[in-house]
Amino acid sequence: MTEPGQAANALELKDLSVAYRVGRRNRAVLRNVNLTIKAGEAYGLVGESGCGKSTVALSVVRYLPRNGSITGGSIALDGKDVMKLDAEALRRARADSVSMVYQDPGKALNPSLRIGRQLTEIFELTGVTGQAAQDKALAMLNRVRISDPASVMQRYPHQLSGGMQQRVAIAMALANDPSMLILDEPTTGLDATVEAEVLDLIGQLRRELSASILFISHNLAVVSNMCDRVGVLYAGMLVEEGSTKDVFNDPRHPYTVALLRCLPRGGQRKDQGRLDTIPGFLPGIGATIAGCAFADRCALATERCRAEPPPLYELGDGRLSRCHYHDKAQSLPRATPAEIAAAAPKQAPPVLQVEGLNKTYASHGRPLRAVKDVSVSLRPGETLGLVGESGSGKTTFARLLLGLIAPDDGGSIELEGKQLAPRLASRSEDQVKAVQIVFQNPDSALNRSHSIRHILSRALKRLGGLSGKTLDTRLEELVRSVRLTDRHLAVKPRQLSGGLKQRVAIARAFAGDPRIVVCDEPTSALDVSVQAAILNLLADLQSRQDVSYIFISHDLGVVRYLSDKIAVLYLGRIMEFGPSEAVFSGPHHPYTEALLSAVPKLDRTESLRIRLDGEIPSAANPPTGCVFHTRCPRKIGAICETQEPELTEVQPGHTIRCHIPYAELAKLQKPKTMETA
């Protein structure tokens, strides 16, 4: 099979076509995909949700869903045709040469077996049993740098954090020393810093192992940091391929160009213009595609594009583009104009003033201070970005504002100068209307059995106190303001895509002319193109209605785009608070510095990265002194362990909680210019 003297490609897909059977018809999902991964190479596969990325991965390991079938082409692993293997040979291929890690490690591990058992069974396949298998399993856990591997062996999956679970899943995947490792969105859904840790781990392991990698992700920045080459998948077709550097810096397909433009890059802010978007949707599975699959959404499309399917043009240097006009791809006109009216500087009195807010939960008899002594203020039309790892108190703070939980006695929340009752039930109707929320997952927030019209009319009735004719006019306005159409009013939530559902959720939050809208990870579940549209929408609504946002997201690029002020939280305390630009460009708190350096960057200028080691301490038992000292890379000595630093104003409106003086921080952080992707 392998020609002598030439190493086989780790993976070779030739004209791979896959279909899912839906409603008695086979619907094409992958269309003649050709893809080669050389031995030792890391290949990234990107594209919008539903374009068929996972289907590629599942075809390679021959584990398609029941209704899926390979309708054409071939798959070769290490030169062996996977489709010709019988059951036993396929099992051996899985045992010996290919491994896969996927999203949601919590589900990928067997809930009723100990971690140790799930690892040792892999070694038992090769005849290593008993203590030897135990030792090997332990070595594997050490290799993925999990803390306290011996105790992890004894635990069940639900006793591990998400990051640890994914480490275990990676350990299992590497246990057989595979020649091909498939990673399908291995960090999606993990916290930003956990994501960075896991990616670091994968990067390090890559150097230690000889495995080739197929890395699937919708996060372009992550792929650009991990992979040598990248392929862009659209509607089950490869539309562009090349070295990562080339594709991301000099894209040759309009789709790639558009995808890259959707990301807020280089510290872009809302007052510098809107993000670009991609209009329309991915063709559904099984759609007949006459010309170019992207034609309906492409501003460069011509008659020729609609009639004649573009071949994969070879552009030299291993670059491919499936576009008739690949040389003009970058001249793609914007889908959304960038211009916006410059917002007037705001000097209005604060709409929100929070003073000394505390929230203590009881956890096994011990007090757990989820939010400790938080004070912030926010003016109309401003966005406060909340930043911090999971467990830092972001969501608790949001819930306190909304009155869903009552704070400890003593603190105060003032809305437009008036004291806000701690509990929702005791707030006046106007106050309830004034503070609204948009969640990460619109599904859980929208009643699935009602039509969109019903959902929004009810909100207008309840929050806006409207009825009859006025309600109808206002409904129309509201629907237009979030760029939905009448067509969407009649349908139920499940008939809408994630992005459209999120628009409905936003419309509902805006039904009663809110003063403050809490946005809790509103775009985390969305594709970049949809995310861009939602961020634009939020920015537009804000500039028109002077509404303020409390914006929570683990994507710092997104937070930076939308925020005027940033509060960095750690274990319920504000570590840094100030104008967005000051916080991001620094000098900043050592924790902020670490968070920023954990962000994967698109342009691959690997700056010196600061890693946060170790687990986040428990809020029920916070470290003494500065709560960050157990993980702080800039810790200066005993004082950090004994004395909690004050939140000190270092510049007008910019406060930092650290023993290191501001001038010193400036000196320490100067050599590396921090920039988010």
Next chain:
Amino acid sequence: MVFLGGQVLPGNVGRAILGPFADQRAVDALNHSLGVDRPLLVQYGSWIWNFLHGDMGTSYVFRAPVAPFVVDALGNSMKLALVAFVLVVPIGILGGVIAALNFNRPLDRIISLGGLSVTVLPEFVTGIILILIFGVWLRWLPIAAAWPKGAGFFTQLYYLILPSLPLFLVLFGYIARMARSGMIEALDSDYTRTAVLKGLPWRTVIWRHVLRNALLPTITVIATQTGYLIGGLVVIETLFRYQGIGSLIFTAARGKDFPMLEAGILTIGIVYAVATLIADFLYSVLNPRIRLGAEQ
């Protein structure tokens, strides 16, 4: 515990006793007779008090303490229920597992449809059919369940097979269906995919990874089915002229022997409650998430 047992009994006591497929008129009659008799709260309380102390009252019909009757009958019923259970649990689970492993193939269809159809047939129908086939026509099994005095274990078992079959059939469908859907869910899960992609042999995947997670919910169902099993006893025991708790209650209800009736019902309630407790206990032992949740 006894109090709890009494509470666990569903609202419609007659329905609970006579089983889900009993004639509505019989249920009404039983309910009526119970309702008419229901003593004042105080009397009820003192009766409970006595029950707690082992004094179940005195039978109107036999002019003798109720307790020995109830204990004997319960023992007999337990034997019958046990035989049915020992037969149906493994076979029902096996049926469900086989169906799931052959998802949407003929074998799956046969098991699923067969299970469903025997489940919807009331016990007395299947009971009569079985009597006709095995007792009258083939003459393989005795048609009355009462074995000769002093019969040994195997003889008793032999006599119990035919009466336990209708119960078996009713339960088989439920258990198989539950096991099947649990299996299908587990087979479709990510952890099964992980196990398969590790390159484990198929049998290991099923035995080690799929079965345990798949059968967890089935255990709960089996426990709730205990209720049906006991309800079904009334019909079956009457049909096969078997001296169990079901026929005891039936006779007592017909003879307006209220102390006997109440003692019988309360006993069933207790059995039901105990079975539920055992099921909960088993479930939490098998499920590490619940077992270890408290430690954290």
